[in-house]
Amino acid sequence: MTTAPVAATTGRSVVHASFVLERIYPVTPGRVFLAWSDAEAKARWFSCHEGYTLDFRVGGRESNRGGPPGGPVYACDALFHDIVPNERIVYSYDLRRDDTLISVSLVTVEFTPVEGGTRLVFTEQGAFLDGHDTPGHREHGTRLGFERLLAELERAACET
Amino acid sequence: MAVTALAEPLPMSLAAVLQHVRVLEASGIVRSEKLGRVRTCHLQSGALRAAERWITKRRTMWEHRLDRLGEFLAEQDATSAPTDPTP
Numbered sequence: 001m002t003t004a005p006v007a008a009t010t011g012r013s014v015v016h017a018s019f020v021l022e023r024i025y026p027v028t029p030g031r032v033f034l035a036w037s038d039a040e041a042k043a044r045w046f047s048c049h050e051g052y053t054l055d056f057r058v059g060g061r062e063s064n065r066g067g068p069p070g071g072p073v074y075a076c077d078a079l080f081h082d083i084v085p086n087e088r089i090v091y092s093y094d095l096r097r098d099d100t101l102i103s104v105s106l107v108t109v110e111f112t113p114v115e116g117g118t119r120l121v122f123t124e125q126g127a128f129l130d131g132h133d134t135p136g137h138r139e140h141g142t143r144l145g146f147e148r149l150l151a152e153l154e155r156a157a158c159e160t
Numbered sequence: 161m162a163v164t165a166l167a168e169p170l171p172m173s174l175a176a177v178l179q180h181v182r183v184l185e186a187s188g189i190v191r192s193e194k195l196g197r198v199r200t201c202h203l204q205s206g207a208l209r210a211a212e213r214w215i216t217k218r219r220t221m222w223e224h225r226l227d228r229l230g231e232f233l234a235e236q237d238a239t240s241a242p243t244d245p246t247p
Contacts, residue, residue, distance in 0.1 A: 013188035015211035019219045023226045027233050035229055045228040122222060131210040
């Protein structure tokens with residue numbers, strides 16, 4: 001008889017979090033967009049793994065697989081929801097370690113022409129499930145983490 | 161830890177903190193109980209630390225990726241100027 005070794009001790013949990021990154025590149029929005037939309041170009045900077053595929057269209061998918069030799073396989077599978085050439089890309093993706101679902105996220109990438117180049121704004125909003133992450137090293141700094149998470153939640157609330 | 165003590169160093173109202181505590185409680189990472197007039201919070205399991213690591217990892221990974229994108233674009237510039245689809 002097999003019993004699932006999970007839930008009994010760890011239980012279920014969901015943590016929502018988001019972060020925003022900004023960059024300015026000294027090229028046109030068209031050039032930056034091309035680096036996201038062309039499979040060969042994107043593989044050059046996006047993935048360091050062999051198993052990378054990109055079907056860049058609304059409803060199309062992107063898949064990225066990798067991990068340490070002999071270790072778990074991390075798989076990242078995305079679905080494109082919105083594509084506005086040279087302006088915006090919206091996609092969702094889930095992240096798995098072997099058969100365990102770690103998180104599900106929504107990503108928005110915006111390209112805006114600015115003087116001398118393009119501003120890229122990357123926003124990820126995620127649901128982190130059941131506390132799954134790299135097994136092993138559990139760290140200190142609990143209270144600090146709690147406060148940071150509160151700040152993160154506060155910021156997320158302000159942004160919506 | 162009492163909610164009032166928790167709220168003290170944070171730049172938000174006690175009501176806002178209570179709201180967040182409820183969210184955290186619903187998420188399963190905090191347990192709280194009321195003893196008399198004081199509501200006390202306890203962190204549950206390793207869910208929080210794992211979540212924080214997850215956020216940090218995603219953010220760091222994307223910092224590196226966006227740096228690589230910058231290098232890739234610069235490299236392209238240096239070699240062959242590719243055709244630009246923008247008018």
